[in-house]
Amino acid sequence: xxxxxxxxxxxxxxxxxxxxxxxxxxxxxxxxxxxxxxxxxxxxxxxxxxxxxxxxxxxxxxxxxxxxxxxxxxxxxxxxxxxxxxxxxxxxxxxxxxxxxxxxxxxxxxxxxxxxxxxxxxxxxxxxxxxxxxxxxxxxxxxxxxxxxxxxxxxxxxxxxxxxxxxxxxxxxxxxxxxxxxxxxxxxxxxxxxxxxxxxxxxxxxxxxxxxxxxxxxxxxxxxxxxxxxxxxxxxxxxxxxxxxxxxxxxxxxxxxxxxxxxxxxxxxxxxxxxxxxxxxxxxxxxxxxxxxxxxxxxxx
Numbered sequence: 001x002x003x004x005x006x007x008x009x010x011x012x013x014x015x016x017x018x019x020x021x022x023x024x025x026x027x028x029x030x031x032x033x034x035x036x037x038x039x040x041x042x043x044x045x046x047x048x049x050x051x052x053x054x055x056x057x058x059x060x061x062x063x064x065x066x067x068x069x070x071x072x073x074x075x076x077x078x079x080x081x082x083x084x085x086x087x088x089x090x091x092x093x094x095x096x097x098x099x100x101x102x103x104x105x106x107x108x109x110x111x112x113x114x115x116x117x118x119x120x121x122x123x124x125x126x127x128x129x130x131x132x133x134x135x136x137x138x139x140x141x142x143x144x145x146x147x148x149x150x151x152x153x154x155x156x157x158x159x160x161x162x163x164x165x166x167x168x169x170x171x172x173x174x175x176x177x178x179x180x181x182x183x184x185x186x187x188x189x190x191x192x193x194x195x196x197x198x199x200x201x202x203x204x205x206x207x208x209x210x211x212x213x214x215x216x217x218x219x220x221x222x223x224x225x226x227x228x229x230x231x232x233x234x235x236x237x238x239x240x241x242x243x244x245x246x247x248x249x250x251x252x253x254x255x256x257x258x259x260x261x262x263x264x265x266x267x268x269x270x271x272x273x274x275x276x277x278x279x280x281x282x283x284x285x286x287x288x289x290x291x292x293x294x295x296x297x298x299x300x301x
Contacts, residue, residue: 051089056070056114083100090114098173102138149232188204209236213236215238
């Protein structure tokens with residue numbers, strides 16, 4: 001009988017372990033004084049359970065009694081009271097946890113536990129599971145990570161030039177604010193999940209550099225939740241537009257003068273040619289008249 005009971009207990013434990021699974025990020029960089037969001041998903045092979053039948057707990061890996069999150073806030077460790085909340089919807093198998101005002105002792109490891117409660121009195125049943133093999137460890141960062149700048153090496157005068165400033169963070173509920181030291185800047189902001197508990201916010205700045213902007217320093221600053229800041233600076237190299245006016249203008253003037261001079265010469269040549277022709281015609285007529293008069297005189301007795 002005792003042997004059968006032991007086998008049955010082992011079998012039930014195995015079934016329980018096989019039914020409940022969880023996926024938790026193993027390690028996340030957490031900026032002190034800011035917040036961190038730990039992605040977490042769990043699943044159950046049985047029927048879908050409503051959120052009212054489930055109860056979530058996050059605790060230290062050493063002991064389930066060291067709770068950092070629980071529905072009954074009186075049972076949470078004093079150092080975590082008011083600093084943790086469940087972002088995920090348990091009914092949708094989301095157990096994502098947020099920790100705000102991160103402190104240097106919040107390194108963990110922290111594990112997720114789920115309990116099935118009775119409908120009548122909201123008390124836990126024996127159907128529960130702690131995912132002690134799927135815990136998260138937080139790596140404390142005392143300084144905010146600097147932004148990364150992406151841009152072309154050279155800008156051209158009068159042409160659009162784009163600079164992308166990106167910063168990675170772990171607090172999507174309080175996205176870092178990115179600013180530029182460029183007056184009247186019009187930047188486009190994008191925010192995306194890059195997986196494993198990390199998010200990236202991008203600010204894309206487009207400017208039209210002038211000649212005076214050559215060797216100008218452009219700075220991108222990031223302000224994180226908790227008021228910590230970081231920045232990154234680049235030097236703008238502007239290639240001046242090639243100006244051919246000193247060649248084009250004199251050439252146009254010379255060509256224009258030559259054309260005008262040529263037209264004047266042609267007109268004058270035509271005018272003189274016509275005049276000469278008229279004179280020649282007049283001389284021919286006069287000679288003919290003189291010849292006739294001479295012949296008439298000679299004929300008189």
